[in-house]
Amino acid sequence: MMRPVHPAVAALPLSEKGLVLGALLARMSPDTFLTRFGEEAGARGRSALEALAGETRSARAATLAELIALVQAPVPAGIERVHPDWLRERLAPEPSAVIRLVVAGLPAEVQRVADEILRGRADQRTTGEGAFAAGAAELRRHVFAGLVPLAPPGAPTGPVASALVPLPFVALAEAIQRRGVETLGISLRGAPPAIVARAATGLGEGLAPALLDAAARPGPTEERNRARRLVAEVAGEKPAIHPADLAAHLGTRALAAALVPEGRDAALAIAQRLPVTVGRRLLSFFDEAHASSVTE
Secondary structure, eight states: OOOOOOHHHHTSOHHHHHHHHHHHHTTOOHHHHHHHHOHHHHHHHHHHHHHHHTSOHHHHHHHHHHHHHHHHOSSOTTGGGSOHHHHHHHHTTSOHHHHHHHHTTSOHHHHHHHHHHHHTSTTOOSSOOOSOOTTHHHHHHHHTTTOOOSSTTSSOOSHHHHHHTTSOHHHHHHHHHHHHHHHHHHHTTTSOHHHHHHHHHHHOTTTHHHHHHHHHSOOOHHHHHHHHHHHHHHHTOSSOOOGGGHHHHHHHHHHHHHHGGGOHHHHHHHHTTSOHHHHHHHHHHHHHHHHHHHHO
């Protein structure tokens, strides 16, 4: 298993890792990087370059090799962990010959999605493509563009994303739902017992204990206020959220807000582990939360 890239660049978005790689190859100074790319990306890249400048020559060489391998990878590491929806979305528009070529040799999870698509086509073939044709790597980069790594060396390293990305699909959905229940419970701290009980009853026996625990657990006022703001946002959405979907929907909003410090690639990594509609909702909520954090 490949180890994560150097801590100085591990948390950078994939595109910014590529910029740092280019800067290292060009022997660009940290200050020049800041001037060239400006604002947030420039500041993050300058910090990474400064940290690497203080490392030993062997450590810098190892980081350079890791970044080259990461940027040149035809498919993102951990592609077998991507939810089939996202794979299907990328493979389905392609001609059958391209699908066969780009999935040859990839993990079984990817090939199963390809087989499902090909079974419904008139030009179905039963034999594989064998050795890669010229240009197969570039085709893979094109087909799977936009997906981020879900395994080292490019997997997210923040505490929230790194804990959630390895979870099985069902466990991840349950974790998001629990986050929503806890958020609702926190928002009810200090509320009359009858209101807390009514909310717990609406969630059902499986989720009610988590809400009651969160509502009874002491915590800072600001935590409660943040939870109330999230609940108010969900309550104000149109069309109205069905009560059965409230916990998952609220959990998605709460998760998006928690991921803001870890960056959009972290949100995208988790989104890739969810059905496309849910994943895109997470990304939309992330963009809203990030925009709000910038203006505050």
